[in-house]
Amino acid sequence: MTNHQELLDAQPKVQRLRQDFPILNRPLVLGGKPRTLVYFDNAATAQKPRSVLDAIRSYDENANANVHRAIHSLGEEATRIYEASRDRVKTLLNASSREEIIFTRGTTDSINLxxxxxxxxxxxxxxxxxxxxxxxxxxxxxxxVADQYGLKLKFLPITDDGVLRIDQLPVLWSPRVKLVTLAAMSNVLGTINPLEEVIAFAHERGVPVLVDGAQSVPHMRVDVRALDCDFLAFSSHKMGGPTGFGVLYGKKEWLEKLPPYQGGGDMIRSVWLDHFEANDLPYKFEAGTPHMEGAAGLHAAIDYLDAVGLDWIHRYEGLLLDYAMEQLKGIPRIRFFGTAPGKGGIIAFLLDGIHAHDLSAFLDSRGVAVRAGHHCAHPLARRLGVVSTARASFYFYNTKDEVDAFAAAVRDASAQL
Amino acid sequence: MAFDELYQEIIRDHYKNPRNKRELSHLKAVENPSCGDSVKVLLDGDSQHIENVYFDGSGCSISMCSASMMSELLTGKTVPEAKQIVSQFLGVIRGEQPADSLDDLGDIAALKGVIELPVRVKCATLAWHAVEQALGDL
Structure with missing residues (x-):
């Protein structure tokens, strides 16, 4: 079966899945004309299926109470829901134990921790x-922290196509290297990095590796034991869950070694006026009343993604990407950023002579939502020699027809702007 | 909002044919960190009177046409007049003053559509923050 046929054959399934996402069917009126929403800003945040919205609502309508404290029915239920979400994340990632799953505010919070x-x-x-x-x-x-503690940061370079130069790892290496940190998948280039090679190289030298999984966990199966990463950070809102919630996976041996991050309730075992004893894992890193609705929503989101199939999601997004590239190539003035082989469903592009904001505003007038800007990666934009780019990013609920509408709008922008 | 409502002909004209634009490499730019757009403004005159306004920069149609329109509008104004126009424009774009009050100010009234687009407000006001600084430095 050709890839094109496979893409066509997948459309009925995608159409069925789209019915689970209320926002994808919302009416849109632009300039007095009804338009169909084409949401291609999934790398920024994904839309939520009804099961996630229901889980959040159900938590608040039936179970809301503070977790780990309240000795009453609601408190027990809220705690059960919150901890069940942790178990769900553990199975998603194939982690060894629930103590290795820390709930945070999101990828950013996890990495700061x-x-x-x-x-x-x-x-x-x-x-x-x-x-x-x-x-x-x-x-x-x-x-x-480099500033605070006098540390030195070193950076693996990339090629002009957006491929990581891991051949430079031995060149950058020194006995002073204490941690390697990198994205599983670039949020601009779509490049999927060779994590296994980086992790093997670092582990041979006894050095841990942190993986920023914000763009990988929502789109493919990530098995932390197979990958053998020491830390993995990701966000709920990029995988159909609520905003303000996320996960830090850490190997138990490392989480035990690390001192607590923020202080407050839940992260303590006992407190005196002048000192405290930290709680056991995972609570040691969860200060304050957590985002309980977030946990309930993420649990539902993971159930949803697993039912759809993460391997299928990865495969389907690859088909959409290939099809979109075929449609976009040849449009006058178009330029792509990041053409690594096997990349994920992200296309960063520009039409020469048209500012990304103007391009994005034009596409929006056709109902197509893309991101325009530096995508929170200033140094990368400088490396690519651009101020800002437009970025289309796919999720499994996007269709071939949407790619057609998008490509037609880009073609019109090229002709009219 | 329809694309053509925001990107009116007058806006496209100022973008394609910017007025009073020249290289000002010696000046420090005011930048919009969310998109990298940057504008520099040079006021030519004395402490009371602005003879010429020049700008330099790069960015989207909205930020560049706003700079071009601003330069035309403030040319020949006294410093107090210019300060009044700057605060009037910023007040309107922030939604603090009625949009119609821009109608007497010529081309710049074309930017009224930005008021409904919170993300683009930063584009429209970039040059005005630059000239606000330049007026303060006089």
Missing amino acids: VAQSFAKLLSPGDEIIATEMEHHANLVPWQM
């Missing part, structure tokens, strides 16, 4: 390796 806690174990002059393609969330937290 590791940066702040890990840096306390380091000495001035120690080094951390990141890459040129990192999102600000996996760059600025390290700059902050």
Whole structure:
């Protein structure tokens, strides 16, 4: 079967799935004309299926109480729901134990947690390796601790096509390297990085690796034991769950070594006026009343993604990407950023002479939502030699027809702007 | 909003044929960190009177046409007049003053559509923040 036929054959399934997402069927009137919403800004945030919306609502209507404290029926139920979500994340990731699943506010919070806690174990002059393609969330937290603790940051370069130069890893390496941190998939280029090779190289030298999974966990199966990463950070809202919620997976041996991040309720075992004893994992890293609705929603989102099939999602998004590239190639003035083989469903592009904002506003007038800007990766934009780009990013509920509408709008923009 | 409502002919004209644009490489730019657009403004005159307004920069149609229109509008104004126009424009775009009050100010009234687009407000006001700084430095 050709890829094109496979894409066509998948459309009925996608149409069925779309019925689960109320927002995808919302009316849109632009300039007095009814338009069909084409949502291609999934790398920024994904839409939520009804089962997630119901789970959040059901939590608040039936179970809301503070977790781990309230000795009453609602408190028990809220705690059960919150902890069941942790177990669900554990099975999604194939983690060894539930103690390795820390709930956070999202990828950014997860990375800040590791940066702040890990840096306390380091000495001035120690080094951390990141890459040129990192999102600000996996760059600025390290700059902050580098500044605080006198650490040195080093960066793996990329090729002009957006492929990570892992051949440079031995060149950058030194005995002072204490951590490697990198994205599983670039939020701009779509490049899927060779994590296994990086992790094997670092582990041979006894150095842990943090993976920013914000763009990978929603789109493909990630098995932390097979991958053998030491930390994995991701957000609920990019996989159909609520905003303000996310996960840090950490190997138990590392989480036990790291000092607590934020102080407050839940993260303590006992407190005196002048000191405290930290709670056991995973609560040691969960200060304050958590986002319980977030946990309920993420649980439903994972159930939904598993039912759809993460392997199918990855495959289908690849088909959509290939089809979209065929449709876009040849449009006058179009330029692509990131053409790594096997990349994920993200297309960063420009029409020469048209500012990304103007292009995005034009596409919006056709009902097509893409992102325009530097996509929270200033250094990468500079590396690519652009100020900003437009970015279309797919999720499994996007259709071939939507790609056609998108490509037609880009073609019109090229002719009219 | 329809694309053509925002991107009116007058806006496209200022974008394609910017007025009073020249290289000002020696000046520090005011930037919009969310998109990388940048504008520099040079006021030519004395502490009371603005003879010429020049700008330099790069960005989307909205930010560049706003800069071009601003330069035309403030040319030949006294400093107090210019300050009044700047605060009037910023007030309207922020929704603090009635949009119709821009109607007497010529081309710039074409930017009224931005009021409904919170994300584009930063584009429209970039040059005005730059000239606000330049007026403060006089």
